[in-house]
Amino acid sequence: MESPEQSRVPDASAPPPRPAPGGIAARARALAAPAAYLAGLNPEQRAAVETLDGPVLVLAGAGTGKTRVLTTRIAHILASGRASPHQILAVTFTNKAAREMRQRIGTLIGESVEGMPWLGTFHAIGVKILRRHAELVGLKSSFTILDTDDQVRLMKQVIEAEGIDEKRWPARQLAQWIDGWKNRGLTPDLVPAGEAAGFGNGRGGKLYGAYQERLKTLNAVDFGDLLLETIRLFRQNPGVLADYHRRFRFMLVDEYQDTNTAQYLWLRLLAQTPAGERPNLCCVGDDDQSIYGWRGAEVDNILRFEKDFPGAVVIRLERNYRSTGHILATAAHLIAHNEGRLGKTLFTDDEEGERVTVSGSWDSGEEARAIGDEIEALQRKGQSLDEIAILVRASFQMREFEDRFVTLGLPYRVIGGPRFYERAEIRDALAYFRATVQTADDLAFERIANVPKRGLGEATMQILHDYGRRNGVPLMQAARVLVETEELKPKPRQTLRDLMTSFARWAAQVEALPHQELAELILEESGYTEMWQKDRSAEAAGRLENLKELVRSMEGFENMAGFLEHISLVMDTAEGDGEEKVSIMTLHAAKGLEFETVFLPGWEEALFPHPRSLDENGRAGLEEERRLAYVGLTRARRRAKVWFASNRRIHGLWQSTIPSRFVDELPEAHVEVVQAASYGSSGLGMSRFDRAQPFAGSSYATPGWQRAQANMAAGFKATAGPRRESMTIEGELVAKSTGTVSPFKVGDRVFHLKFGNGDVAEVDGNKLSVDFDKAGRKRVVDSFVERA
DNA sequence: TAGGGTAGTATTTTT
DNA sequence: TACTACCCTA
Numbered sequence: 071m072e073s074p075e076q077s078r079v080p081d082a083s084a085p086p087p088r089p090a091p092g093g094i095a096a097r098a099r100a101l102a103a104p105a106a107y108l109a110g111l112n113p114e115q116r117a118a119v120e121t122l123d124g125p126v127l128v129l130a131g132a133g134t135g136k137t138r139v140l141t142t143r144i145a146h147i148l149a150s151g152r153a154s155p156h157q158i159l160a161v162t163f164t165n166k167a168a169r170e171m172r173q174r175i176g177t178l179i180g181e182s183v184e185g186m187p188w189l190g191t192f193h194a195i196g197v198k199i200l201r202r203h204a205e206l207v208g209l210k211s212s213f214t215i216l217d218t219d220d221q222v223r224l225m226k227q228v229i230e231a232e233g234i235d236e237k238r239w240p241a242r243q244l245a246q247w248i249d250g251w252k253n254r255g256l257t258p259d260l261v262p263a264g265e266a267a268g269f270g271n272g273r274g275g276k277l278y279g280a281y282q283e284r285l286k287t288l289n290a291v292d293f294g295d296l297l298l299e300t301i302r303l304f305r306q307n308p309g310v311l312a313d314y315h316r317r318f319r320f321m322l323v324d325e326y327q328d329t330n331t332a333q334y335l336w337l338r339l340l341a342q343t344p345a346g347e348r349p350n351l352c353c354v355g356d357d358d359q360s361i362y363g364w365r366g367a368e369v370d371n372i373l374r375f376e377k378d379f380p381g382a383v384v385i386r387l388e389r390n391y392r393s394t395g396h397i398l399a400t401a402a403h404l405i406a407h408n409e410g411r412l413g414k415t416l417f418t419d420d421e422e423g424e425r426v427t428v429s430g431s432w433d434s435g436e437e438a439r440a441i442g443d444e445i446e447a448l449q450r451k452g453q454s455l456d457e458i459a460i461l462v463r464a465s466f467q468m469r470e471f472e473d474r475f476v477t478l479g480l481p482y483r484v485i486g487g488p489r490f491y492e493r494a495e496i497r498d499a500l501a502y503f504r505a506t507v508q509t510a511d512d513l514a515f516e517r518i519a520n521v522p523k524r525g526l527g528e529a530t531m532q533i534l535h536d537y538g539r540r541n542g543v544p545l546m547q548a549a550r551v552l553v554e555t556e557e558l559k560p561k562p563r564q565t566l567r568d569l570m571t572s573f574a575r576w577a578a579q580v581e582a583l584p585h586q587e588l589a590e591l592i593l594e595e596s597g598y599t600e601m602w603q604k605d606r607s608a609e610a611a612g613r614l615e616n617l618k619e620l621v622r623s624m625e626g627f628e629n630m631a632g633f634l635e636h637i638s639l640v641m642d643t644a645e646g647d648g649e650e651k652v653s654i655m656t657l658h659a660a661k662g663l664e665f666e667t668v669f670l671p672g673w674e675e676a677l678f679p680h681p682r683s684l685d686e687n688g689r690a691g692l693e694e695e696r697r698l699a700y701v702g703l704t705r706a707r708r709r710a711k712v713w714f715a716s717n718r719r720i721h722g723l724w725q726s727t728i729p730s731r732f733v734d735e736l737p738e739a740h741v742e743v744v745q746a747a748s749y750g751s752s753g754l755g756m757s758r759f760d761r762a763q764p765f766a767g768s769s770y771a772t773p774g775w776q777r778a779q780a781n782m783a784a785g786f787k788a789t790a791g792p793r794r795e796s797m798t799i800e801g802e803l804v805a806k807s808t809g810t811v812s813p814f815k816v817g818d819r820v821f822h823l824k825f826g827n828g829d830v831a832e833v834d835g836n837k838l839s840v841d842f843d844k845a846g847r848k849r850v851v852d853s854f855v856e857r858a
Numbered sequence: 859t860a861g862g863g864t865a866g867t868a869t870t871t872t873t
Numbered sequence: 874t875a876c877t878a879c880c881c882t883a
Binding site for chain 2: 191192194196293294297328361364463466526527639658659680683694698
């Protein structure tokens with residue numbers, strides 16, 4: 071970036087300084103350098119970047135360049151020499167966001183930002199601080215971090231120890247209560263008595279306390295503690311806090327609208343010095359995109375920023391660089407129905423573009439078929455599948471699309487399904503590693519003691535537990551003692567002895583062997599790999615692949631312990647195999663992303679706004695749902711396509727549904743109603759789109775009904791009859807089915823990644839009808855199966 | 859102890 | 874409908 075931008079550099083008009091050593095060229099470079107990253111910012115963005123002193127709230131609407139502002143601001147702080155990398159605290163919510171920011175800053179300032187140790191998630195930074203001062207809060211710095219699963223198992227033990235019926239008061243529920251308290255920054259002594267009494271016949275508070283004690287005994291913390299314990303550390307040790315006050319010259323927070331009370335308290339401790347200087351705190355967020363209220367986020371935090379930090383400068387970013395005029399206007403009109411807003415009006419210089427479309431379908435199946443067809447049409451026009459997304463309200467909606475896309479042979483990816491780290495095989499493998507490295511990790515040991523099944527059942531574990539509790543030693547130590555006594559029956563005793571020998575052997579190798587090799591060794595020798603190799607179910611192959619992936623992902627870590635620390639915080643794996651795919655994800659998962667074309671199916675009253683959200687949170691719940699709709703619309707750059715079905719199967723029952731109230735809240739001027747004719751009107755709560763429908767009076771006469779009938783008939787024939795000509799289901803004619811000869815024949819045994827093993831029942835070009843052992847008969851494209 | 863049968867339940871999800 | 878968690882039986 072050169073000359074035109076230079077004139078906008080503040081100092082450019084000042085009298086020229088004396089020639090610096092190195093001559094004019096060097097001086098020009100020095101002047102031009104800062105301009106390079108400021109170039110191309112609009113005035114508001116530039117203000118957000120350059121207002122370094124004092125508290126700043128940046129209200130950044132969707133697509134207004136929020137991340138750019140954040141990263142540029144950091145670059146600016148660094149380039150202007152106001153602080154060095156280790157003096158900047160930059161907090162994000164997800165590891166993904168942290169990664170992205172790190173990478174973008176690097177690009178901006180043209181060098182690596184390895185030196186920004188305090189850029190990370192709340193939790194990652196919490197751990198870092200906590201490890202340094204662990205002993206001040208009664209932990210050893212080697213403490214382990216439990217995930218949700220561990221927490222629940224621990225709580226189960228606590229509940230049972232308290233003599234409470236776990237069936238009546240499930241551990242999972244207690245976990246939610248405690249999580250809620252922790253989100254609000256409440257330690258056991260601070261939970262309002264009335265509230266604590268609400269669980270377990272009045273013993274909720276006691277259980278919470280007991281759980282915390284168990285954590286301490288195990289030298290463990292859960293995610294909530296990463297914040298709470300840091301808060302406690304700061305409050306009880308002003309000296310430590312003062313140290314961080316001095317350290318963090320600049321603080322930046324991303325997605326401020328998503329902070330919960332605990333995170334707020336944590337930030338405030340760091341931002342508010344006793345001397346009362348104004349903190350250089352910059353929070354960026356969008357109240358209209360607050361969609362995590364249900365997990366403790368307090369929109370209030372952003373709404374009252376100016377009160378919390380007097381003299382705060384509020385900067386609004388309202389120029390949208392992402393979407394077309396119609397999309398933006400539609401989203402703006404919708405969100406205007408919300409009351410509790412700070413108020414922003416997004417605008418764009420972009421063209422009006424295509425109107426947002428609203429389409430109806432007879433049922434969810436037709437919805438999936440129609441969207442599949444549209445995607446294929448877009449693909450033929452040259453649109454990359456990577457630029458197409460289907461955003462759903464609830465994950466059960468994904469399935470219909472998956473099934474349909476498998477049939478069409480349309481590549482897709484599901485984002486935010488079961489997370490890598492949450493998969494059973496990964497957790498099992500990690501448990502083996504944890505138990506090897508940390509022999510006191512009871513929860514890890516318990517998890518895998520009998521995985522694979524080796525005859526160490528409940529009875530044996532009970533004996534270990536009793537002994538452990540009596541003598542205050544970890545389970546594995548208890549096991550070592552007990553195998554030398556007569557307390558166990560001979561068979562489990564021998565098994566347990568062998569297992570303990572194995573663990574001792576692995577532990578001895580921790581230093582000697584590279585951790586990747588050790589990992590493989592453990593999985594091999596424990597019989598864990600073998601267990602899945604023997605398993606003939608559909609998922610087994612994928613699980614083995616995941617295990618390999620796990621071992622691969624250990625590369626680049628110092629040692630096993632380092633890897634485990636990382637994995638407990640950063641539990642996603644970066645994926646991407648290069649192939650173009652349609653993305654399917656929930657609206658929640660879509661925040662922060664953008665696509666050329668966005669499909670928004672399922673805009674029906676029974677689903678979106680989700681009735682549960684309305685029941686539990688009333689008006690606030692409705693507004694959050696509306697924000698979700700807003701997030702969905704604003705993900706689209708050029709095309710947003712809303713769909714609703716008049717029949718949907720929910721929990722296995724067919725329900726007749728009516729279009730979402732959000733559909734009615736869209737502005738007619740920017741919306742185009744297409745295929746309204748195919749929507750079979752039920753006569754209930756008709757939206758204006760029904761009125762646009764010429765056959766509304768008699769629903770049986772509508773083309774939609776007729777088409778639905780035809781589809782149903784075709785679908786029936788497809789599954790019931792072997793006649794080939796009956797397989798021309800509407801919409802499938804476009805599938806790549808002609809001319810090719812399948813390598814499979816009727817009767818072949820095949821394997822499909824999603825459906826498992828099955829027998830080929832019919833061959834039609836490159837399409838197969840397969841009777842799957844578990845999933846029943848499905849039609850699949852032959853490239854999706856292999857010989858079993 | 860392990861596997862099968864049954865009952866109960868069923869948004870959104872990051873760390 | 875589909876999954877899971879638990880109980881009961883072999």
